[in-house]
Amino acid sequence: MKKIVVFIALFLSIFLGLVPDALCEEIYKITSANFDTANSVVVLTAKDTISTENIMKDIKLIKLENPSRAYFDIDSAVLTIPKQDWTLNTGGIKQVKINQFTTNPNVVRCVLYFNDDYNPDNLKFYRIKNNIIIKIKNNQFSNDYFQTTYRDEHTSSSDFYEALTVTSPVIEPTNPPNVVNQIQQAFNTAVQQPAPSMEKKSLKLNTQFYLKNITIKPYGILINGFGAATIEKPMILQNPTRIVYDIPNALTSQTIRNKEFKINETDTAKVGQFEMNKARIVITTADVNDYIPIFSSDNQSLLLANSKKVDRNALLSNTSDVIAYDKERIDDQTSSMILSFNHPVVHGIERTNNNLNIYLYNVSKYSEELFNSTYSNSVFSDAKITLMPKIGMVLSIPLENDSLVRTFLGADGKSIKIKVRGVKKSTKHPAVLHKNNGAKTVVIDAGHGGSDYGAIRDSVNEKDITLDVAKRLKTLLQKQGYNVIMTRDTDKYLSLQERCDITEAAHPDIFISVHVNSSVKPEITGVETHYYHQESLSLAQTVHASIASNINSNNRGLFKSKFYVINHTTVPAILCEIGFISNDAERGQLNSDKRKQDTAKAIMEGVNNYFKQQQ
Numbered sequence: 141m142k143k144i145v146v147f148i149a150l151f152l153s154i155f156l157g158l159v160p161d162a163l164c165e166e167i168y169k170i171t172s173a174n175f176d177t178a179n180s181v182v183v184l185t186a187k188d189t190i191s192t193e194n195i196m197k198d199i200k201l202i203k204l205e206n207p208s209r210a211y212f213d214i215d216s217a218v219l220t221i222p223k224q225d226w227t228l229n230t231g232g233i234k235q236v237k238i239n240q241f242t243t244n245p246n247v248v249r250c251v252l253y254f255n256d257d258y259n260p261d262n263l264k265f266y267r268i269k270n271n272i273i274i275k276i277k278n279n280q281f282s283n284d285y286f287q288t289t290y291r292d293e294h295t296s297s298s299d300f301y302e303a304l305t306v307t308s309p310v311i312e313p314t315n316p317p318n319v320v321n322q323i324q325q326a327f328n329t330a331v332q333q334p335a336p337s338m339e340k341k342s343l344k345l346n347t348q349f350y351l352k353n354i355t356i357k358p359y360g361i362l363i364n365g366f367g368a369a370t371i372e373k374p375m376i377l378q379n380p381t382r383i384v385y386d387i388p389n390a391l392t393s394q395t396i397r398n399k400e401f402k403i404n405e406t407d408t409a410k411v412g413q414f415e416m417n418k419a420r421i422v423i424t425t426a427d428v429n430d431y432i433p434i435f436s437s438d439n440q441s442l443l444l445a446n447s448k449k450v451d452r453n454a455l456l457s458n459t460s461d462v463i464a465y466d467k468e469r470i471d472d473q474t475s476s477m478i479l480s481f482n483h484p485v486v487h488g489i490e491r492t493n494n495n496l497n498i499y500l501y502n503v504s505k506y507s508e509e510l511f512n513s514t515y516s517n518s519v520f521s522d523a524k525i526t527l528m529p530k531i532g533m534v535l536s537i538p539l540e541n542d543s544l545v546r547t548f549l550g551a552d553g554k555s556i557k558i559k560v561r562g563v564k565k566s567t568k569h570p571a572v573l574h575k576n577n578g579a580k581t582v583v584i585d586a587g588h589g590g591s592d593y594g595a596i597r598d599s600v601n602e603k604d605i606t607l608d609v610a611k612r613l614k615t616l617l618q619k620q621g622y623n624v625i626m627t628r629d630t631d632k633y634l635s636l637q638e639r640c641d642i643t644e645a646a647h648p649d650i651f652i653s654v655h656v657n658s659s660v661k662p663e664i665t666g667v668e669t670h671y672y673h674q675e676s677l678s679l680a681q682t683v684h685a686s687i688a689s690n691i692n693s694n695n696r697g698l699f700k701s702k703f704y705v706i707n708h709t710t711v712p713a714i715l716c717e718i719g720f721i722s723n724d725a726e727r728g729q730l731n732s733d734k735r736k737q738d739t740a741k742a743i744m745e746g747v748n749n750y751f752k753q754q755q
Contacts, residue, residue, distance in 0.1 A: 590633030
């Protein structure tokens, strides 16, 4: 009878709002736990309505020996995700475990196991909005909140190679009842695992994003993984028509690598490891201009979708409003725009040559007056926001052709930063564009010639291969409507300066020099593309992407090199090393009609794609 009276009293107190403070404690609901390999930090993110200020005051690090480890407890906390168990070999930390230690009271415990030479005093705790951040390495922590989601550059000084081994438990999918994870449910990020809950799977993570699984949607593919995913400016290739997305600092799971996925009756996708630290997704579709990347609020899931066919309702588990506007001038060439939201935002990015469109799918309100007043006297003065049908907005930012763009997402999904940098033109080598009945002019330079044989192996001469490929390229480009000028179309000697003089007299739009590589190591194979001036980078990226995608040889990448012919021309200029004559197998291919024709065609497609991007 006494128990019934106590129960009724408690029920009435709850109903009348008289619950004691002890029963009304604010619960810190942890909605995600991530390890950032770039900065060696653990990030715990909470439900957006909870402050971490009081939580941080109570965190105490307890050190233990045999084995060397330390733990800390988060009181009044609930782990709404499955328990985490990571085995690492970076930053002095061997293992990280996060679990629900007790439920009455609610305590989440994080245990870190160290290498013997690691000093636990290096661990530092930070509070960034609703995130608890544990810094492991004693290094500069420069990017503690924003994570890169998109960049124009295909190579960056921020790219890195880091050996990291992660062992993660196989877990059953859960459906935590909170706003952030409701959005994640819309992305269907839970991956079915048939294995028992205690089984572990080892993988090697070279960089900061692990591409784990692909889920097919009627309008695109959903990429699941962990870490911070960045998308580079996509490339469009022809025959067949396809769009190429690269994810730098990423590793693709062996289970999906080089597999083709059927999206619908017409579109397919293939995932691969393009370089040691770069994943590549190729979508074959006639609608290449309609595909865009759509980012989940925690940047763990990425949807590559046809923007005209995507089911927008699947992205709208909650709505968000723009609540703050900010701008920053970083230097004379670089500025940034920051939008802050009251709830996590789901956004897509569309980059054209003269515009950047940010699709804010679940955003319903913004202040036009504050938006205009904040950005009126800045490089973003022409930016505007337009409403999408029913719900959602599009932020449009007009850009110069040579602008470089990066976008960032806050760790809690509630801020978006857009950074724009203008490319400073070289005053020594101003670009000169030639117009002839509207057609573009291309100068093709066949390397070596005459008494200059170039590299020689087994009576095979570089000068003969380059001239053959150059002639084939000329034919293909002329069929596409280009004006083509050859520095040489016969087996004759030309000095490097003479080649530059021919180019300068023609006032072309671009310059392409064709060469064959050689090495003292006969096992080396592959294709390279070289550029020198900044205005040549886009041409180099686009043509090299086409060569690497169409030629079955090792992709050795882009190089900034001071070759005479690309240094002393005043237009975008590149030098293509189309293979190694010093390798027996590749020499045989380079000397074949098929390899020569395939190479010429790949360069032609790269040129087409480059000029399409300039429109």
